[in-house]
Amino acid sequence: MTDPATGTTARLVVDLSAIAANYRRLGAELGAGVVCAGVLKANGYGLGANRIGRALWDEGCRVFFVAHFEEGQTLREALPGAEIFVLNGAAPKDEAEFATHRLAPTLNSLAEVTAWARLCARLGPHPAALHIDTGMSRLGLPPEELDILAAEPARLGAIDLRLVMSHLACGEERGHPMNARQLAAFEEARARLPAARASLANSSGIFLGPRYHFGLVRPGLALYGGNPFPDQPNPMRATVRIEARLLQVRNVDQGGTVGYGAARILERRTKIATIAIGYADGYRRNLGDRDRVLVAGQSVPVIGRVSMDLVTLDVTGLADGALVPGSWVEIVGPNRTVEDLAAQSGTIDYEILTTLGARLQRHYVTGAA
Ligand SMILES: Cc1ncc(COP(=O)(O)O)c(C=O)c1O
Structure with a gap:
C-alpha cells in the first residue's frame, strides 16, 4: 500500500475476507x-x-x-x-x-x-x-x-x-x-x-x-455488502472503504466564493479543506453543497460544487491539528455505508459501486486494515 503521507488520489479498499464471510453467510441460508x-x-x-x-x-x-x-x-x-x-x-x-x-x-x-x-x-x-x-x-x-x-x-x-x-x-x-x-x-x-x-x-x-x-x-x-432488503437491518458485512486524500486547507474571508460558478458565497470567514476526489472518481456532482464526509472522525459538509478531481469541505469547526495534508477522509467506511452515499446521491448502491472511477487506487486487504 502507498505511504499514507504521500500521493494525491482517492482509494478504494476492498476487504476480501468480508466478501468471503458474506459468501459463507449466504451459504448458511441454503x-x-x-x-x-x-x-x-x-x-x-x-x-x-x-x-x-x-x-x-x-x-x-x-x-x-x-x-x-x-x-x-x-x-x-x-x-x-x-x-x-x-x-x-x-x-x-x-x-x-x-x-x-x-x-x-x-x-x-x-x-x-x-x-x-x-x-x-x-x-x-x-x-x-x-x-x-x-x-x-x-x-x-x-x-x-x-x-x-x-x-x-x-x-x-x-x-x-x-x-x-x-x-x-x-x-x-x-x-x-x-x-x-x-x-x-x-x-x-x-x-x-x-x-x-x-x-x-x-x-x-x-x-x-x-x-x-x-x-x-x-x-x-x-x-x-449490499442489503438484500433495504428496509430491514443489513445481515451482510461491509466490504469497501472509499477514502480521499486531504490536500490543502485555507481560510477564506466572508464574501469569498468557493468552486466553479462561484456558486457558494461565504456568509462568514470559513476554513476550507480540499480533498482529492471528484465526479471522475464516481463522487457525484449532485453531492455539491449537500453531502457530508468524515474528516478525522468528524462529520463536515461539502461546500460548493463537486469538480472532476476535487471536493471542498467546510472544516471551520475542526482544529488545525485534525487537518493533516495527506491524511485520508472517509467517504464510505465504518461510519458511512455505500447505501447512505447512494441515497444521498439519488441512486442505488449498485450504481455507486459500478460507476466508481477507474483511477481510484484499488487496495485489497484481508481482515480489518
Ligand atoms: C440475471 C441476474 N442474476 C443475478 C444477478 C445478481 O443480482 P443481485 O446483485 O441483486 O444479487 C443479476 C444482477 O442484476 C442478474 O442480472
Whole structure:
C-alpha cells in the first residue's frame, strides 16, 4: 500500500475476507446441495472481478456469472477451472469464441438456442444456460417461444443444458406479489422443459426462502455488502472503504466564493479543506453543497460544487491539528455505508459501486486494515 503521507488520489479498499464471510453467510441460508454461485459482472460490481473471483473460489465457489463475453474471457484467465456463464448471451457468429474460452452462454431466445445447437452439432455438446422470461421483459424466452421449445425439445439438439434460469423483478420487496407470480411461472416453465438444474434467486431472492433456491442461487450485491432488503437491518458485512486524500486547507474571508460558478458565497470567514476526489472518481456532482464526509472522525459538509478531481469541505469547526495534508477522509467506511452515499446521491448502491472511477487506487486487504 502507498505511504499514507504521500500521493494525491482517492482509494478504494476492498476487504476480501468480508466478501468471503458474506459468501459463507449466504451459504448458511441454503439447504444441502444448493449451489451458491457468484455474480461478477461489471468487473465484480466495480470492485475487481478477478481478485474477488479468486477469493470466492477459495471459499468453494465454482460457478460464476458475468454479463459479457469479454468479462468472461478475463475471468477465465484468473479461474481456469470455473464454470462461467455469460448472461447477455452470445452475439450471432461469436459462438465459436465462447467454446474456445469454455464460456457458457445464457441462451436468451429461440434464435440463440438454434445457434448454440448448431455449434453443438458441429463440435459436440457444449454447456449453456436457458433463460426464461417470467416478468422482467428484458432477456429470456418470452412465453410464445417457451411454448415452441416445450413442444419441440429436440430443438435443444446436443446442447449440454446446465441451467434453466429466470430473474426476479422485485426480490428486494419481501411482500411484493411479483415474487410469488414469478415463482409460479418459473416452476411451470421448468416442468415443461428437459430436466436441468434451476436458478431463480439473486441476493434478495435467497432471503425469500427455500422455495426460491432451486438448485443454484446467483447473488451479486449481497456478496459486496449490499442489503438484500433495504428496509430491514443489513445481515451482510461491509466490504469497501472509499477514502480521499486531504490536500490543502485555507481560510477564506466572508464574501469569498468557493468552486466553479462561484456558486457558494461565504456568509462568514470559513476554513476550507480540499480533498482529492471528484465526479471522475464516481463522487457525484449532485453531492455539491449537500453531502457530508468524515474528516478525522468528524462529520463536515461539502461546500460548493463537486469538480472532476476535487471536493471542498467546510472544516471551520475542526482544529488545525485534525487537518493533516495527506491524511485520508472517509467517504464510505465504518461510519458511512455505500447505501447512505447512494441515497444521498439519488441512486442505488449498485450504481455507486459500478460507476466508481477507474483511477481510484484499488487496495485489497484481508481482515480489518
Ligand atoms: C440475471 C441476474 N442474476 C443475478 C444477478 C445478481 O443480482 P443481485 O446483485 O441483486 O444479487 C443479476 C444482477 O442484476 C442478474 O442480472
